[in-house]
Amino acid sequence: MATPSDVPGLVAILAQTPWEKSAFIKAAVINDEVAVIDEGVGPIAFVVWNREFFGRPFVWLVAVAGHARRQGLATLLFAHVEAACPGTRVYTSTNATNAAMHALLFKHGYVRRGELDLDPGDPEIFYAKDVP
Template identity: 35%
Template sequence: MRIVGYAQIDDLESLIQIDCQVIGNESRYEQIQEAIVEKRCLVVREGETTAGFLIFNNHFFGNTFISLIIVSPEERRKGNASLLLKHVEEISPSNKIFSSTNRSNELMHKTFQGNGYSESGKIENLDPGDPEIVYYKQRR
């Protein structure tokens, strides 16, 4: 059974390991650590296995913004990202939830769309030639 909850500081190393599997380095160590301490990091587990995590904040024009969703490569396509999205929707203090992904990230587009998110715009010039597509969901 998969369970989603707030990450604890004891989870830091396993989250860094997953992030490193995906991006190839530990450059987000401090960002992840800070999100854990500030209770802005959710983790999904199945038994002893940490499958993935999500980082959010509530400062996007007064709305919740999901800034990072990472699922371990071997745990993908099992509904883990959807579980994380559903949990942040349940705990969000705002009625609007936003997130974004690069145009090239087809799997994340399918995940957002499959969870009822719709495109809300795009941001150019973050990654040359690969605009960031902003997604939105009205919670209530």
């Protein structure tokens, strides 16, 4: 799990995404909700998840450093979450426009469950997967 010393590296990854979420990631690290992949030079990918979505496992955010994408790291992070949740349903969501994330979720057996208009013009699409 990520520790406070990982926060600058996590924020650097977030700087390569469309979102400013440094306060969110700092709080998630303190709450021990961040699993990180670190190849010895600092974080290159992370996932934030907990059981605060109606008591169910929910992946709130996964992000991979730009230079490390398409190498299976997000796949590893989802496998990590699923391994911690045997016999349950894992939930996640992403914006309608996030084609990479939709492709990843489809590839790994996540099924579209619904949508909410959280961001105007770019609805949040919810997915779930029953983990054996």
